[in-house]
Each structure stands twice: as C-alpha cells, then as structure tokens.
Amino acid sequence: MLKMLLNCQLQLVLDHQKKSLRKQEAGFTLMELLIVLALVAVISMIAVPIYRSYMQGAKITEGLTLASSIQLDTEVYYTLNGKWPSNDEAHSDLNIADPEDYAGNSVQAVSVSENIITVLYDPKEVVGESGEDEVKLILTADVANNSGVIRWKCEGENIPEIDLPKNCQSK
Numbered sequence: 001m002l003k004m005l006l007n008c009q010l011q012l013v014l015d016h017q018k019k020s021l022r023k024q025e026a027g028f029t030l031m032e033l034l035i036v037l038a039l040v041a042v043i044s045m046i047a048v049p050i051y052r053s054y055m056q057g058a059k060i061t062e063g064l065t066l067a068s069s070i071q072l073d074t075e076v077y078y079t080l081n082g083k084w085p086s087n088d089e090a091h092s093d094l095n096i097a098d099p100e101d102y103a104g105n106s107v108q109a110v111s112v113s114e115n116i117i118t119v120l121y122d123p124k125e126v127v128g129e130s131g132e133d134e135v136k137l138i139l140t141a142d143v144a145n146n147s148g149v150i151r152w153k154c155e156g157e158n159i160p161e162i163d164l165p166k167n168c169q170s171k
Contacts, residue, residue, distance in 0.1 A: 056163045059106035059126050063119035063137050064154070064165055066102050067110050070094070070117050074141060075150050084114040084141070115141040128158035135159055137168070 073094045077085055085093035090112045099120075102110035106125035111118050119137040128135040136157040141150050154168040161169055 053162060056126065056160075057165070059121070060137060060156070060159060060163055061165050062104050063107045063110070063121060064139075064168075066104055066107055067117050067119050067137075067139055070096060070102070070110060070112050071139065071141075071152060074112060074115070074117065078115075078141070078143075078150065079148070085112065087113050090114065117141075126159075133158045137164075 073096055074085065077094055091098060094112065096112075099109035099111035106122050108120045108122050111120070117139040119139075121135040121137070123135065126135045134157070137154060137159065138157060139152050139154045141152055143149065144151055154165075156164050156168065
C-alpha cells in the first residue's frame with residue numbers, strides 16, 4: 001500500500017512538473033520577437049532595393065526587345081538602299097506600324113528616324129533618375145568604316161546606369 005501511495009505521489013509530482021514546463025513554453029518572449037523583427041528589417045533593407053532595380057531593368061529590357069524588330073528592318077533598308085530611312089517618313093519607308101503601336105507593358109512608343117531608334121517609356125511604370133522627365137532608350141546605328149557592318153550603340157536618357165541592359169552600360 002505504501003508503495004502504491006508513493007507511486008501516486010510521484011505521479012502527481014511529475015504531472016505538476018510537466019504542467020509547469022508547458023506554461024513556461026507557451027509563447028515567445030518580447031526579446032525573441034524584437035530580434036526577429038530586427039532581422040526582418042535588415043533583410044528588407046537589402047532585398048527591396050535589389051528587387052526594385054531588377055524590376056526596373058526588366059522593364060527597360062522590354063523596350064530593347066520591342067525595338068529589335070525595327071533594328072532589323074532599318075538594317076535591311078540601309079543594306080538595300082545605301083541610306084537610312086528619312087526623318088519624317090521613316091515608319092512608312094520601312095513599312096512598319098506607327099510608334100504607338102509598339103507599346104508594351106512599360107513602353108509607350110518605339111519610333112525610328114534615320115539611324116536612331118527611340119524607345120519612350122511609360123512614366124508610371126519606369127521612373128527616371130530625376131523622377132520627372134521622360135525616360136528614353138536611344139539606339140544609334142553606325143556603319144563601321146564604310147564596310148557595311150552595322151553596329152548599334154545604346155544609351156539611356158534619364159535612366160540610371162545600373163538599370164540599363166548589360167550591352168548598353170559603359171564598360
């Protein structure tokens with residue numbers, strides 16, 4: 001009987017210890033929550049600018065992609081005629097759509113004039129360095145030493161260097 005009473009008492013003590021352990025492990029301490037919050041803040045400070053730059057670069061690359069077909073048409077025109085399309089009638093000379101018809105998610109228009117293709121971006125989608133002026137990507141064709149080899153140079157207008165596609169960045 002004594003043995004049974006001791007077992008019962010021992011069981012009560014063990015149950016009490018288990019309950020007290022559960023109460024202690026019920027939640028996080030304020031210090032633990034503050035540490036997690038600080039870690040999330042530090043990670044956000046690093047990740048958000050990188051993500052913004054990535055998205056801006058992708059939007060600018062969209063304009064370069066839309067302009068690629070016009071680049072090819074311009075090269076063919078130059079090769080066949082020995083001159084660039086005229087300033088005022090370049091789209092009709094090349095038999096291509098109007099500049100606004102080349103609009104995309106972040107591109108308003110893609111226009112051509114002689115050997116220059118201009119990609120105009122939607123200011124709501126692509127924010128320039130100054131934050132106010134138009135954002136443009138300008139592609140300029142050049143014939144290397146009259147050899148017939150056409151090389152395209154691109155540069156951004158009101159676009160941060162880091163957001164430009166790799167082939168547009170100055171080396």
